[in-house]
Amino acid sequence: MENQEVESDFLRSVHALLRELDGHHPAFQSERGMLRWTLHKKIDRNPSNGAILIKILVKELERAERFNYHHYIIPLLHTLMYTMIKAPCIPDELYGRVYDFCKKLLTLPKPYCTIGLEYARQLKLERMMPGVLYQRMVSAEQSLKNNSFPYQEKVFMFADPDLLSVSVCQALIEEIKTAQMAQCARSCMLYVIERAFQTLLKEEQRDVRNLHSILQAMPLDVTELCFQQVMAAIEHTGRTVNVEYNQYVEEVRKIYTTLLSTSGEDVQKDEVERSSGIPLPNPRISFHLWKDEDQLWKELVLFLRSPSQSCEQDSLNPELDSFEFQDLLSEYDYCEHTRFSVLSNDSGIERDLAMPSNEICTAEAERSRLQRKGCMKKKGTSLDSLSFLQSGCSGQETKPTEKLHRKSGCSTMEPLAPMKRLHTARVLVLGDDRVLGRLAQAYYSLRKRESRRTFLTRRLKVEFYYVPVAEEQPTTSPAEEYALPDQTELCELAAYLGRADPWYESNINTLCHMIPKLATMPISPSKASASDLFITDVIAYYLRLGLQPVFFQVYAVKLFFSNATLEPAEDIFLIELNIMLEEFNPPSDSLPVKKKPTTEVPGTDLTLLYKKVLLSNREKDESVSVRSTGLIMKAIPSNEIEDLVCLSVNVAEVVKISNLSGRSYSLVTNTIRTRNIKLRSTEQRSFTVCLDKDSRRVYKNVISIEVFPCLEPSYCLQRTKNRQTSLQEEEDVGLAKYLPKSLLLPINTFAGIIQ
Template sequence: MENPEVESDFLRSVHALLRELDGHHPAFQSERGMLRWTLHKKIDRNPSNGSLLIRILVKELERAERCNYRQYIIPLLHTLMYTLIKAPFIPDSLYERVYDFCKKLLTLPKPYCTIGLDYARQLKLERTIPGILYQQMVSAEQCLKNDSFPYQEKVFMFADPDLLSVAVCRAFIDEIKAAQTFQCARSCMLYVIERAFQSVLKEQYDVRDLHSLLQAKPLDVIEHCFQQVMAAIEHAGRAMNAGYSKYVEEVRKIYNTLLSTSEEDVQKDEAERSPGIPLPNPRISFHIWRDEDQLWKELVLFLRSPSQSCEQDSLSPELDSFEFQDLVPDFDCCEQTRFSVLSNDSGIERDLPMPGDEIPSFCTTEAEHSRLQRKGCIKKKGASVDSIPFLQSGCSGQGVKPTGKLHRKSGGSTMEPMAVMKRLHTARVLVLGDDRVLGRLAQAYYSLRKRESRRAFLTRRLKVEFYYVPVVEEQPISSPAEEYALPDQTEPCELAAYLGRVDPWYESNINTLCHMIPKLATMPSSPSKTAASDLFIIDVIAYYVRLGLQPVFFQVYAVKLHFSNVTLEPIEDIFIIELNITLDDFNPSTDNLPVKKKPATEVPGTDLTLLYKKVLLSNREKDETVSVRSTGLVMKAIPSNEIEDLVCLSVNIAEVVKTSNLSGRSYAMVTNTIRTRNIALRSAEQRSFTVCLDKDSRRVYKNVISIEVFPCLEPSYCLQKTKAKQATLEEEEDVGLAKYLPKSLLLPINTFAGIIQ
C-alpha cells in the first residue's frame, strides 16, 4: 500500500531536481548534484518504494514530452533506469509505460533516439527476465568468474600528482577501500543469488531468512549456486519469452536444493541488515600517474590477469613487479611468439622424431621451446592484424572516415558488426584534474593507438572508454621542476565547461565535483565514514561510469616545432585544448645609437607570417597568407560557445596596430580571431618564442622560430597510407584499407547525453 507522505516527498525531490536543471536555485549552487544522490539513497534504504518513484518519474517524462521540455527527458530517464535496476517488484504496467515512452524517443534526433533505443532494449530484456540487468551488471563489474557470462569491467582512476594534493588522493583511496569492504566476491555472489530468488519467488520468501541461510553455506556451495543461477539467466536470455518458464523452474529447483541441505538451527540475527539487496559499487583501482606508459601497462595487466576478487585490486601508486618482455616492448620491435616458417625435415609424418628421441640442445630451455616450435607441417595463418575489423576496433568507435562536416561528433554507436573477436573486457579509464591532465591523456591515447596500429593486442579483446572528472584546488600544486611561469588562466577546466554546456546532466552531477572534492578531502573524518551510505564521491563516480555511455569526440592536434638552433631536430607533439605562444623579450642595445639623436618609439612584438586554411561555414577552406606584428597568440581547440561548435582552431592574435595622433606616431593593441584547421607560423625577424601546450608548465618549448599545426592523423590510417604509397606510388587518393579507416585521431570523453542539439 502506497504511503502518501513518501509519495509527496518523492514528488518534491523530483521537482527540485528539475528546478536544479533550470538553474533557479543560485543559493544552492554548492549543493548541486546532491539531490540526485539523496533521491537514490532513499531507494537504497527502502527498495520497496522503487515502483512509487518510477511511477512519478514516468508521469514527469510524459509531461515533459507533451510540453516539449526536452531538457528534462534525458536526466529523468537516467534517474528512472537507475532506480529500476535497484528496485525489485516493478509492475508490468509500469514496464509498458516506460517502454512506450522510449519508443516515442525514436522519432527525435540524437541523442534522444540513441538513448531511447538502448533503454528500450534493456527494458524488453528486464521485463522478460526480471533482475537480469542487476545480475549482469554485478557479475561484470566485480569480475565474478563464470562460464555463462564472461564479461568483465573495471574502472581505472588516474591522478596526476603534480595537479592534486596528497589529501585529495588520500580521500579517494580511503573511499575506495571503504567501498571494497562491502563488495567482496562472496558478498557479490550472494547478492546475485538473492536477486534471482527475489525476482522469481517474489513475496513467497523472506530476504533476511534467505540471507542467513546463504551465509551459513561454505564458499564452494555459494560458487556452485552462483554458477547455476548465471547459467539459467544466460539460457533464458537467449530464448527470451520461451525460456522464462524454464528459468523459473531452474531457480526454484536451486532454491529448494538449498533449503533441503540447510540446517534447521540457522541463526537469524540479521536484524540490522537492510531488507533490500544493495547494488555494490564497481571495482576501482587508483593509480598515481607517474610513468608515461602506465596506462598501457595497466590495461595489459587487466587483460592478461585472471578474475580476482575485489580485495586484490591495487590501490598503491606503484606497479607490482611484472615482466613485459613478451608484450610488444616497442613500436618497431613487436614480434610475438611465432611458429617456425622454415623446416629442415621433409614434412612427412614418419620422418618426425619419435617421442623417445633426444631433443636438440638449442630447444632444451622452456623459453626457447615456446618461442620456436613446429606446427605439424602446416603453417596456419590467422586473421591479419592489419585487417579492417582490427584496425577499426579502437578508432573512436567510428567505422568510416569523417564525411567532411565541421560539427563536433557525439554519441558514437557501440555496435560493431564487423568485429571478428567479441571483446569481453571493458576498461573505463577515469582521469582527475584540470585541462592539463587531459593533455596527458591525449598523449597516452595517441601512444596506445600507435602501438595498436603496428600489432593489435589490446583493441582486439578490450574496449576502452574514457571519463573525466574535473578537480581544481584553490591553491594549485606546482611542479618542483617548473621553470616557466604560465600566464593567468581564466578557465582551468575549459573542456569540462564545454561538456557542461552541451550536457546539462553532466553539469549537475560531475562539474559540481570540481571544487566539492577538495573540500570533502579537507573535512575531518567521522567515525561513520566507513559506512556505505557515506561514500558520496565513489557513488557519484559509479553512477557516471554506469550511465555515462554517450561519447563526445574531440579532435587531437599535432604540432611540429622548429628551433633557432639549427643543430636541433624538429620536435613533434600533440595537444587537445590549447597552444599558447609567448614572444621572448627583446631589448635592443642603445650603445650604437647616436648620442644627440632621440631614439624612436619602440613598438612591442615581432613580425609574424601566418599561412593557414580559413574555415568557413559552407564547409570550404580558403588559403590565406597574412603578416602581422604581434606580442603573442593562443590557439583554442575547444569552442567557447555551442553556437559555433566547429571542429577547428580559434586562433586569437594579439596584434599591434600602428596609429598616428597629434603627439606623434604610436600604436594600439587589437585582438583578432581566425578559424582554421591547418596553420604554419614563423617569425620574420628570426626572433624566438616560447610554446606551451595544454596549459602545462611541464610541456614548454623555448627558442622556437616556427611551428606547424594540423589535425593529428590516426596511426592506423598513416600505416595503411604508407603501405599503399609504397605499393602504388600514388598519394592523391586513399587506396586499399586506408579509404575505410578514420583519418583524424579523435579522443572520446563519455557523458550522459553526448551533445544535446
C-alpha cells in the same frame, strides 16, 4: 496514508531536481547533484518504494514530452533507469509505459533517439528476465568468474601527482577503500543470488527473507556453485528464444529448493528479517598515481593478462603483480624508428635488403644494417585490419565526412562475432585541462603501439571518463617560469561538457571543488559504512550511465628551433597552444646617434599561412603578416553557438597609430579559424610554446611551428603500406579509405551533445 506521504516526498524531490535543471537556485550551485544522490539513497534504504518513484518519474517524462520540455527528458530517464536497476519487483504496467515512452524517443534527433533505443532494448530484456540488468552489472563490474556471462569490467582512476596534492589523493584512496570494504567476491555473489530469488519467487517471499543467513552459513564452494547455477539459468533464457518465463522461474525455484534442503532448519527459524534490502555494490576502482608515461598501456595489458579480479586482490596496491613486458616493449622500441610491424615482407636474403640512397658503408652502418629482428615471413591477416576498422570508427560512419560540427553519440561499433571483446576498461582521469593533455598523449601512444602490433584492440574496449578537480592553489614548482592561468581557465573542457550536457554539469562538474573539500574534512570514526559516501557513489553513477561520448580532435604540432643543429620536435595537444614572444631589448650602440629615437614598438613580426575555415565546409588559403605580442590557439569553443571542429587562433596584433604627438600603437585581438596553420618569425626572434597549459610541456627558442589535425596511426600505417606497393600518389586506397583519418579522443558524458 504512509504511501501518500512517501509519494508526496518523492514528488517534492523530483520537482526540486527539475528546478535545479532550470537553474532557479543560483545560491546553491556548489551543492548541485546532491538532490539526485539523495533521491536514490531513499531507494537504497527502502527498495520497496521504487515503484512509487518510477510512477512519478514516468508521469514527469510524459509531461515533458507533451509540453516540449526536452531538457528534462534525459535526466529524468537516467534517474528512472537507475531506479529500476536498484529496485526489484516493478509492475508490468510501469514497464510497458516506460517502454512505450522510449519508443517515442526514436522520432526525436540525437541524442534522444540513441538513448531511447538503448533503454528500450534494456527494458525488453529486463521484462523478459526480471533482475538480469542488476545481475549482469554486478557480475561484470566485480569480475565474478562464471562461464555463462564472462564479461569483465575494471575502473582505472588516474591522478597526476604533480597536479593534485597528497591530501586529495589520500582522501580519495580512503573513500575508495571504505566503499570496497564489504564488496568481496563472496558478498557480491550473495547479492546476485538473493536478487534473483527476490525478483522471481514472489510466492516464497517469507522464506526468501531468511536466505541471507542460509547463504552466509554455507561454505564458499557451495555459494559459488549456486551463483554459477543462477547465472546459467539467466543466460540460458536470454540465449534461447523458445524458453518461456515460467520455465525460467521453475529453473530458479529448483535451485532455491535444493538450497533450502541442504540448509539447517534452525538457521531459518532464528533469522531476523533484514530491512535494508539488497544493495548495488559500487564498481571496483583501482587508484593509480600517473608517474610513468607508459603506465596506462601497462595497466591495460595487466588487466587482460591477469585472472579474474577478486576481493582478495588489493586494487589500491601500487605494487601490482610482476609481468614480463620485455617482449612487447622491445618490439615497440625496435619499431619506433624503423618499421611499422615485426612481420617481414622481404625474403630474408642479405642482398635483397633495401639500401638507402647516399648511405656511407662504414663498419658501424654495416653492422646496424645487418641486424634483424627475429621474425618470420608472414602475410598479415585481415583480423588486424578489421580490429582497427572497428576500434577507430568510434561509432561514426567508416569514412568521416568533412563536417565542421563536433561529433557525439553512440560508443564504439559492435565487434564481429570472432572478435567479440569480453573486457571493458573504464579509464577515469582526475584533474584539470593539463591532465587531459596527458591523456591525449597516452591515447595517441596507445593507438600508435596498436598500429604496430595489435594486442589490446581485439580483446579490450576502452572508455574514457573525466572528473574535473581544481584546487585553490595549483601545486606547481616555484622554479617554473611559465605563469599558469587562473582556475576558471584550467577547466575549459569541463565547462564545455557542462554546456553540451546539463546533466554532466549537475552531477560531475560539482565535484570540481567538492573533492578538494573532502581532503580538508576530518575523518569520522563512525564513517566505516559505505552507505553515505558521496564521491564514490556519484562516480559509480557516472560510470554506469555516462555512455555517450563526445569526440575531441587531437592536434599535432611540429616545432623548429633557432639552433639549426637541433632536430624539429613533434608533439600533440588537445585544448590549447600558447605562444609567448620574448621581449626584444636592442643594445644601446645599435641606435642611431644623430637621429631622435622613435617610440619602440613591442612584439615581433610574424608570417601566418593557414586555411580559413568557413561554414560552407570550404577552405580558403590565406597569408598574413602581423606584428604580434603573442597568440593562443584554442581547440575548445568558448560557446555552443560556434561549436566548430577547428582552431580559434587569437592573435594579439600591434597596430601603429599616427597622431599629432608622434607615432604610437594599440593592441587589437583578432581571431582566425583554421585547421592547419604555419607560423614563422620573420625577424628570426625566438619564442616560447606551451601545450595544454602544462608548464612541464614548454618548448623554448622556437622560431617556426606547424599545426595540423593529428592523423590516426592506423590510417598512417595503411597509407604507408599502399605507397610502398603502389606508385600512385592517391592516399585513400585499399583499407585506408575505410579508416578514420583524424585522431579523435572520446570523453563519455550522460547525453553527448544535446542539439
